Amino acid sequence: xxxQLTRRDYSLVGRDSKHAEEIGLASxxxxxxxxxxxxxxxxxxxxxxxxxxxxxxxxxxxxxTGWLGWHFWGTWWxxxxxxxxxxxxxxxxxSRWHECGHRTAFKTTWMNDVVYEMASFxxxxxxxxxxxxxxxxxxxxxxxxxxxxxxxxxxxxxLGIILGFFSLKSGPKEYKKVILHCFGRLTADExxxxxxxxxxxxxxxxxxxxxxxxxxxxxxxxxxSILPLMLIGLPSFxxxxxxxxxxxxxxxxxxxxxxxxxxxxRTVYMNPVFRFVYWNMNYHLEHHMFPMVPYHxxxxxxxxxxxxxxxxxxxxxxxxxEIIPAILRQVKDPAYFVKRELPPxxxxxxxxxxxAQPAQ
Amino acid sequence: xxxxxxxxxxxxxxxxxxxxxxxxxxxxxxxxxxPDDKFYATDGxxxxxxxxLADGFVMDNLIECPKHNGRFDYTTGQAKGAPxxxxxxxxxxxxxxxxxxxxxx
Numbered sequence: 425x426x427x428q429l430t431r432r433d434y435s436l437v438g439r440d441s442k443h444a445e446e447i448g449l450a451s452x453x454x455x456x457x458x459x460x461x462x463x464x465x466x467x468x469x470x471x472x473x474x475x476x477x478x479x480x481x482x483x484x485x486x487x488x489t490g491w492l493g494w495h496f497w498g499t500w501w502x503x504x505x506x507x508x509x510x511x512x513x514x515x516x517x518x519s520r521w522h523e524c525g526h527r528t529a530f531k532t533t534w535m536n537d538v539v540y541e542m543a544s545f546x547x548x549x550x551x552x553x554x555x556x557x558x559x560x561x562x563x564x565x566x567x568x569x570x571x572x573x574x575x576x577x578x579x580x581x582x583l584g585i586i587l588g589f590f591s592l593k594s595g596p597k598e599y600k601k602v603i604l605h606c607f608g609r610l611t612a613d614e615x616x617x618x619x620x621x622x623x624x625x626x627x628x629x630x631x632x633x634x635x636x637x638x639x640x641x642x643x644x645x646x647x648x649s650i651l652p653l654m655l656i657g658l659p660s661f662x663x664x665x666x667x668x669x670x671x672x673x674x675x676x677x678x679x680x681x682x683x684x685x686x687x688x689x690r691t692v693y694m695n696p697v698f699r700f701v702y703w704n705m706n707y708h709l710e711h712h713m714f715p716m717v718p719y720h721x722x723x724x725x726x727x728x729x730x731x732x733x734x735x736x737x738x739x740x741x742x743x744x745x746e747i748i749p750a751i752l753r754q755v756k757d758p759a760y761f762v763k764r765e766l767p768p769x770x771x772x773x774x775x776x777x778x779x780a781q782p783a784q
Numbered sequence: 785x786x787x788x789x790x791x792x793x794x795x796x797x798x799x800x801x802x803x804x805x806x807x808x809x810x811x812x813x814x815x816x817x818x819p820d821d822k823f824y825a826t827d828g829x830x831x832x833x834x835x836x837l838a839d840g841f842v843m844d845n846l847i848e849c850p851k852h853n854g855r856f857d858y859t860t861g862q863a864k865g866a867p868x869x870x871x872x873x874x875x876x877x878x879x880x881x882x883x884x885x886x887x888x889x
Binding site (some may be wrong): 451465471527531533556559621622714715 | 805832833834837840841843848850851852855864866867869
């Protein structure tokens, strides 16, 4: 059974935005699993060591695979080199962008900020707009009309999701915004979540990006080869596929308009290689509930609160066995969503679900 | 007449490099104990989104908001960058006979 659902308005200045504010879903209080303050303090402790180690390894792998791609350019051997380089350049940057955006990856602030700017460029997300967009995502996670980062609005755009594996939908949109920002303008949605005092930063960063792209294109023209663009720029497209595979597990197919991260976030167990690429963002429920806990402590946080959370997914395959059918069903039945079952020991929390209802 | 001093708690109730919440009337405050054993007080809610800072994380002289990781220098109230842009109001604090007092303006 699923309820009738009027088409939702996912814009931040539309009908559902006003509705969310009227019924108290905007900037609301969210459920948090009980955890002793002393233990939480231990988990929140910041360190430079793990992130420096991981970042040096990341740069070394980027350098090695980039060099291999360059060296073997013109032969088939460059293909695997660029596949790995692209994943390291773009998909790996997604998690670095995310963790450093929260300023929790490193203890030292400037290290977070430097890696954040670099990763923002490589994953093709302008640093300042996306910092504010992500702030809103944490305030109003999957609240329709409030959250600018709902990856799969209903009914899902399946073609758009497929194009997303190579940034073919989001990439051109982002470039349009870069151009807009170069001229000192913002979109209507951006004006709702980027404070005026940050606008100049948006514009100047966009101009720096434009200069980097212009220099890379000039280099390519001068040597009559797209090779420079294979190293800078194009990896944001051909290396995005793993980012999408990981990213869709976070919220796709789950409930909208609930004030409980246990019901709209997934935690998915992953192998150590994926956890390096994703910097433990597979513990997504834990991250949303306690964003102060750095990536290297998320597994410990998970162990601490798992009795109060739904069963985690035992790998990507188990997660996608749920996500793919849910998305396909939402194409015809946008009211459908996957209702996460809390364990019997879990504490319930009042759920606001003004429009959507779970299908049985 | 000077503003009143209000008793908050025992000094030992707050661990070094930690924060506690103090509600008085319809106002809420965050009371900090720094790593070098000094006490400070600020408004209790983040200037970005009205989240209780006492649920946040104290790191040296910084308090980090639990919701969006915005940071303030709790010794001065200064906002330390996005997503917090507006400074926190600070209040005088004193410790007498093991009790922490805050002077409310």
